[in-house]
Structures are given as structure tokens and as C-alpha cells.
Amino acid sequence: MVDARVGPKGSLEYLSQHEIAKLLDSGQGGLYPLFRQCALAVLNAGNPIDDSRLIFEKFKDFDLKIVREARGIKLEIKNAPADAFVDGVMIKGLQEHLYAVLRDVVFISNEIVDSGRFDLASSTSITNAVFHILRNARIFDQPGNPNLVVCWGGHSIPRDEYEYTKKVGYEIGLRGMDVCTGCGPGAMKGPMKGATIGHSKQRIWPGRYIGLTEPGIIGAEPPNAIVSDLVIMPDIEKRLEAFVRLGHGIVVFPGGAGTAEEILYLLGILLDPANHQIPFPLVFTGPARAAEYFQQIHRFIGTTLGKQAQSRYRIILADPAAVGRAMVEGLAEVRDHRRQASDSYGFNWLLKIPMEFQLPFNVSHESMRSLQLSKDRPVHELVADMRRALSGIVAGNVKEYGITAIERHGPFELRGDAAIMTPLDELLRSFVAQRRMKLAGSEYVPCYRLVA
Numbered sequence: 396m397v398d399a400r401v402g403p404k405g406s407l408e409y410l411s412q413h414e415i416a417k418l419l420d421s422g423q424g425g426l427y428p429l430f431r432q433c434a435l436a437v438l439n440a441g442n443p444i445d446d447s448r449l450i451f452e453k454f455k456d457f458d459l460k461i462v463r464e465a466r467g468i469k470l471e472i473k474n475a476p477a478d479a480f481v482d483g484v485m486i487k488g489l490q491e492h493l494y495a496v497l498r499d500v501v502f503i504s505n506e507i508v509d510s511g512r513f514d515l516a517s518s519t520s521i522t523n524a525v526f527h528i529l530r531n532a533r534i535f536d537q538p539g540n541p542n543l544v545v546c547w548g549g550h551s552i553p554r555d556e557y558e559y560t561k562k563v564g565y566e567i568g569l570r571g572m573d574v575c576t577g578c579g580p581g582a583m584k585g586p587m588k589g590a591t592i593g594h595s596k597q598r599i600w601p602g603r604y605i606g607l608t609e610p611g612i613i614g615a616e617p618p619n620a621i622v623s624d625l626v627i628m629p630d631i632e633k634r635l636e637a638f639v640r641l642g643h644g645i646v647v648f649p650g651g652a653g654t655a656e657e658i659l660y661l662l663g664i665l666l667d668p669a670n671h672q673i674p675f676p677l678v679f680t681g682p683a684r685a686a687e688y689f690q691q692i693h694r695f696i697g698t699t700l701g702k703q704a705q706s707r708y709r710i711i712l713a714d715p716a717a718v719g720r721a722m723v724e725g726l727a728e729v730r731d732h733r734r735q736a737s738d739s740y741g742f743n744w745l746l747k748i749p750m751e752f753q754l755p756f757n758v759s760h761e762s763m764r765s766l767q768l769s770k771d772r773p774v775h776e777l778v779a780d781m782r783r784a785l786s787g788i789v790a791g792n793v794k795e796y797g798i799t800a801i802e803r804h805g806p807f808e809l810r811g812d813a814a815i816m817t818p819l820d821e822l823l824r825s826f827v828a829q830r831r832m833k834l835a836g837s838e839y840v841p842c843y844r845l846v847a
Contacts, residue, residue: 396454396474401485403467403494410468414501415461426500429610433496433627434459436613438472438479438489440620441580448795450614470497492618492625495532499627502531507629521753525628525636526742532626534605534641535741541643541729542572543605544722547657548582548648549831550616559682559715560585560648566719567646568593568602572726575642577634578606578625579616582648587621605641609634615793630755631786635660640743643729644676644722647708649685651831652792655822656785658692660752662700663778665707669747674732676725677708680718691825698818699781700774751779758790758797760804763843768811768819777815784809784819791842792833798842806844816847 410418421427435457439450458473470493479489507513507524514520529535544567548560564574564586574590576583587604594602606622609631618625628634638645639661647658665675679689689710696704711717730740738745756762766780787807790797801807809816823843826832832839 396456397472397477397480397483399472399475399480399483399485400462400469401472401490401493402469403497410461410463410501414505415463415468417504418461418497418501426504430496430500431457431459433500433610433613434493435476436617437492437496437625439476440489440492440617441478442476442617448798451795486620488620488622492622495625496627499528499532503528503627503629506531516754518748518750518753521633522636522640522744522748525633525640528628528633529626529637529641529742532624534624534626537603538741541726541733541740543575543603543641543643544572544586544726545575545638545642545645546582546586546648547577547638547645547650547654549650549654550577550579550581550583551833552581552649552831555682556649556685557581557585559680559685559713561589562715563646563648563680563718564589565593566715567722568599569597570719570723571597571599572719572722573603573605575603575605575607575638577612577616578608578618578622579612580619582650582654583616584619584621585648586646587619591621607634607637607641611790611794611796614795632753632755636748636753639664639675639746639748641741644725645678646718646722647677647679649681649688649831651826651833652785652788652823655692655826656782656789658696659778659782659785662696662704662707663752663775663782664746664748666700666704666775666778667747667749673743673746674725674728675707675746676722676729678718678721679708679710680715681712683713686712688825688829688831691822695818695822699770699815700778704774704778749775749779751776752782756783756786758787758794758807759800760807763787763807763809766809766811768809768815770812770814781815781819788823788843801842806842808844808846810846813847816845820845 418426418430435454456474460471462469462471479485513524560582568590574586590602604621604623606618606625607628609628628637664670733740736745766784768780791801791807827839
């Protein structure tokens with residue numbers, strides 16, 4: 396472990412006395428626990444442990460303080476992970492990420508939550524808040540044609556699948572497109588790594604590698620070193636909205652429950668009648684061995700949501716160049732539509748996101764039991780609760796509060812129609828069989844119980 400004092404790298408050189416006091420306050424309403432948790436996750440990047448509680452236990456003596464100096468502020472860090480330093484000097488990329496954490500924690504607290512400017516029970520106001528967080532992080536500083544491809548997929552995937560994500564990223568980079576991911580390892584790192592080579596060959600500088608995360612997941616999926624623009628969103632719902640507002644197309648690689656949650660989130664929005672005419676290229680892809688994974692996903696979507704949902708995506712296997720070409724074609728449609736509709740290239744204002752997809756889902760045993768997984772509901776309402784069910788499973792697998800709740804009260808219970816629960820059971824069992832769920836040793840211990 397290493398002690399250090401580091402200055403700002405990229406943002407937030409000055410803080411008020413009030414902001415410093417709040418950042419160092421461990422009590423009710425104080426920001427220190429959140430700031431410490433996110434800062435430690437950033438400095439622990441590259442660690443293979445994906446249980447945030449184990450990470451926080453390993454570095455329980457980690458501490459940081461804010462020091463005011465004539466030229467601004469510095470962070471005094473105690474007992475930080477040694478891998479964050481080279482010859483006693485913090486790696487510059489991690490230093491930038493550390494101050495991105497500071498910037499977003501302060502801004503969200505002061506300007507989004509406490510200012511009274513945003514009604515976070517209003518759909519329009521939530522979208523406005525997401526925009527302001529991204530603008531404050533300077534995500535819109537490089538305007539241009541629609542070229543941002545969001546990549547989703549598992550943080551813990553086999554080596555051949557990881558290599559495939561790099562090849563797809565390479566094809567994306569060769570075609571002048573930038574990459575946005577959940578910023579972690581695995582399928583979130585591979586496309587960025589591949590795109591850096593494609594950009595380098597095409598002499599594209601600087602390429603953009605945007606990483607979006609949130610406090611609940613950052614410990615299990617710390618930002619990878621390639622991320623050039625890191626943004627900490629307040630919760631998973633605003634993180635997902637940022638993906639679909641920023642992204643011009645989405646590529647989905649194999650993953651587990653978290654990836655399925657992201658797929659259901661996007662399909663639920665695209666199935667809303669208000670979004671019928673909005674182009675949004677969506678490609679599922681992986682190496683040949685991932686065919687079974689996507690077949691299972693495809694069957695699940697067809698059984699629960701129908702053919703209309705299946706029509707909103709393409710499946711391309713073992714052909715990275717075809718994925719790149721599909722994105723080029725899709726982004727051309729996006730560009731034409733945005734121009735004709737006078738919508739921003741940088742932020743998809745016209746996309747309607749219903750409140751069911753925007754309000755934070757507080758995962759608990761009671762809230763999981765209360766989900767209405769019934770075929771009698773309109774499809775875009777049903778898919779909202781299906782997404783919440785998978786969000787709860789992700790929390791039970793890797794998020795600190797979810798793991799603690801499971802230890803205290805046993806597995807979450809999900810109830811619903813057999814027409815929903817049977818295919819959901821088959822999907823989750825396939826994830827377990829393919830070792831795509833969080834493993835305890837060699838076995839997966841379910842954090843859920845399904846009742847039809």
C-alpha cells in the first residue's frame with residue numbers, strides 16, 4: 396500500500412469550504428463514504444476481485460483527505476493500492492479518474508440533489524439532470540457527426556470472447572467511430588482496446604473512450620485504464636439513460652444477468668409506440684461459440700415480448716467487420732433522422748423514456764416480490780418489471796447492499812405467470828451452465844428463487 400498527495404488532473408481544482416466539509420463528513424448526508432468507495436474502486440482498477448465487499452475489506456485502512464493549498468486543492472491519500480503507482484507516482488490516467496469521481500460526487504450532490512432545480516419525480520426533469528451531469532463532465536466538448544457506439548457485455552468473460560470484443564472494437568475504430576462502455580473490464584475494456592489500434596492506424600486523434608458507471612457497481616467493475624472520459628452517474632437508471640441518450644448505436648456482447656438487464660431496458664424503450672420511427676441500430680455479436688448464448692436470449696425475447704421485439708436487433712456471429720459495417724449503415728440513418736427532426740447529434744432528446752425506466756428501483760426482498768411479471772400487462776410495462784427483476788439479481792450477485800440483504804434474509808423471491816417465469820428460469824439456468832453468473836468457488840449460489 397502507498398501513501399501519496401496528488402493534485403487535480405483535468406477538473407475541479409477549487410472547492411468551497413462547504414463542499415470540503417461535506418466531502419469529509421461521514422455522518423447522515425455527508426459524502427465521505429460515497430467518495431471513499433468510488434475513489435478506492437478507481438485506484439483498484441485491474442484487480443480481478445469482483446466482490447466489492449472483499450475489496451473494501453482488503454483496503455479497510457484506505458483513507459483520503461482534502462488539503463487546501465495556494466494553487467487549489469490536493470488529495471492526501473493513505474494506504475492506497477500499490478498498483479495505482481509507478482515508482483511512487485500515481486498513474487496519470489488513474490489521477491484523472493480520481494478527480495472525475497470528485498467532480499461528479501460534488502456536482503450531483505450540490506447541483507442535482509440539493510439545489511432544488513430538478514424534480515427527480517418528473518420524467519422531463521430526470522432527462523434534464525442526466526444532460527447536465529454529462530455536460531458538466533464535458534462530454535459534449537467535441538461535437539461532430541453521430542459516431543458513438545455503445546458496447547455492452549459481461550465484465551468476466553472467457554479469453555476468446557474478450558479477444559473477439561477487441562476485434563470488433565478494431566473494426567469500429569477503423570471506421571472512425573468512438574466507443575462508450577460501462578468502463579469496467581471484459582467486454583467493456585476489449586472494444587476500447589481494439590478501437591485504439593483502429594484509431595491509430597487511421598491517424599484519428601484523439602479517439603474518445605467514454606466510460607459510464609455508478610456507485611453501486613463501480614467496486615465490482617472498476618474503470619479500465621483506456622477510459623478517457625469517466626462519468627459517475629447517480630444510479631443505474633440514470634446510467635442506462637445516459638447510454639441511450641449519448642449512443643448512436645449499440646453492440647451487445649455475451650454477458651450475464653447485467654447484460655440481459657441492459658437488453659431489456661433498451662427493448663422496453665424501443666417498443667414504446669412513441670419511439671417506433673426512431674432509428675437505433677442494435678447488434679448482438681460474439682464468436683461462433685457464443686451462438687448458444689444469443690439463441691437463448693433470442694428465444695427468451697420472442698417468448699416473453701414477441702416478434703416485434705426481435706425485429707429491433709440483428710445477430711451477427713464471428714464477423715467483426717460485418718458488425719462495423721452494420722454500425723456505419725445504422726449511424727447514417729441516425730444522422731439523417733436527427734438532421735430532419737432537428738434533434739441534437741450529441742444527445743437524443745426525442746427518444747421517449749417512460750418513467751418506469753427512469754425511477755430508481757430500490758432492490759429489497761419486498762420490492763422484488765412486488766414485481767408484476769404477468770403477460771396480461773402491456774408489453775412495454777411488463778418489460779420494465781422484467782428489467783427490474785434482473786437488476787435485483789445483479790444486486791444480489793455483486794453489489795454490496797444486495798449481497799448483505801441475501802445473507803440476512805435469504806434469496807430474493809420473484810413471482811409471476813408461468814409464461815414468464817419458465818423462460819426466465821431457462822435463461823438464468825443457461826447463464827449458470829455457461830458460467831456467466833458470479834461464482835462462489837466452482838459453483839453459482841443463486842440469490843433468487845422463482846415461483847410460478
